[in-house]
Amino acid sequence: MSLEFLVATAIGALTAGGIYLCLRARTFQVVLGLTLLSYAVNLFLFAMGRLIVDRPPLWSKTTTEYADPLPQALVLTAIVITFGMTALAVTLALRSFLESGTDQVDGSAEARAIDEEAKR
């Protein structure tokens, strides 16, 4: 199996899982879905600099072949931003749970009733 096939499959699986989890009704699952999606995007961005093995990302006079360093910098920025975003989403989901008494994404009274029904 080629490297391209492996990376493409990984991105596809992560995206599919991420989308599935994002469409779930509980905030925790949605947060996990967002995390999976961000992993998929980071891999995707990384692959956009082409998949090159065993080359330095820095240019110097002696090297003729080098990997594209820009996607690596982009991925770094994207990781930092998604990290902050995920932290915020977790805090928000927790506060929403504590205030409305249910972890349904809508936080509605009906969702709460269903939750209490399930507990009994």
Next chain:
Amino acid sequence: MSAASHLIIAPVLIPAVVAPFALLVMRRRRRVGVALSLFGCVAMLAAAIALMAQAQDDAIRVYAIGGWQPPFGIVLVLARLAAIMLVLAATLATLVMTHAVVTGLDRKGWHFHPMFQFQLLGLNGAFLTGDLFNLFVFFEVLLIASYGLMLHGQGTARLKAGVHYVVINIVGSTLFLIAMGLLYGLTGTLNMADMSLRVAALPAGDQGLLRAAALLLVAVFALKAAILPLHLWLPRTYAAAAPAVAALFAIMTKVGVYAIIRVVPLVFGADAGAAAWAPAPWLLPAALLTALVGFAGVLAGRTVREQAAYAVLASTGTLLSAVATWREDALAAALYYLPHSTLAGAALFLVADAIGRRRAGYADSAAPGPGFADRQAVAALFMLAAIGIVGLPPLSGFVGKLLILQSTFGADEAPWIWGTVLGTTLIGILGFARTGSAIFWKTEAANAASRSCTPGQADLIAPAAAIGLLGALTLGAGPVTEQAAAAAAQIIAPDRYIGAVLPRGAS
């Protein structure tokens, strides 16, 4: 470089410096922090006006950050469109900040002022940047700040709407990264001017990917601008946020519109192969439906805030229906309507706040309650704000809609645009007439549970000033339309933008 050429970075630098200082002094010396934050807004307004004056000579100014020359470094680009948006953002920020300080909204949490400044940092940066990834970063900055501002003051309804708002925007950011990654993979650059040149030279094999990337990118901007069918997050979020914060958010949808106006003619213009004007056939129907849904929401809204949220949606739809024809005169009309619709939406939110603060127990719901303080003054402000956002004479909404109708006359799409704009105006009038008569004309005898509050008249200053600005836009319609026309001429001819960013015309 002279001092004047460094001015371009001032709108980004001022909030970036003010925000941390406001955060530091806030706990011990509140007043100093508030003064600092207000000073930041005024300084930003001054810088924006100075930049507007610079842009008058029709030259496009480029500021290479750190001296790294494009296409390798990040550039800030000052064109007429960016200058208009900067002045608009700074004006709105000063108004909203005044209102928040006067009404004590900023005292409901510790971090209102720093977040407000970071929001402005993101807005100004998004207007100025000439780099696609930098645009993403500034979008994130303004979104992160907006999450904080939206939740400011807290409450269950705000938290519930907040979860939706945050999740949908994170998904939006993910799509932005995918679109941008595709474009980088195809062109090998992130500088928008450079990308424009390289997109035109792409081989035939890459055209499908290019088209996908173009449509994905515009879909992300459409999500920010809240265009049908990506509008569902907006009404709930804006109606749940504190009204003064929602007034600032009136410009957030316009950032999406700005990004569409900036990127589509520049990168996906006539030379872009399979992606040439790719989003155009989708944009117009979506915009018209947005206007329709927005004004239907105005008719159905149960509170003034809900109506204002739908009115913001509707005005974005009207604005984009003019943009989506991609004709120079229609674009000029849209650029006149853009400041108007932002200020009118903000005015309506501020008036909703003034109503809500006076009717304890009823707030701003469209139900008859007992009489309240300053009823005549508030009623007059509500009527003027409603006239402004719906687009009736004598305020600038009428001029804006007239310009849009006039500029699209004779186009193939004209019947659709004319029908929607005129029909939705009528629906909007009905909606606001219903609310206004319920709140201001019908009164019930006061019962024990509700008492009228008299918060003083200071909270009427900002709404009155916003409506005063609408009046100024009407009286100054001549000069403003000249500005808009000049900006539209720059947008429709992206060669000058490219020539300014890449003087060698190389790559």
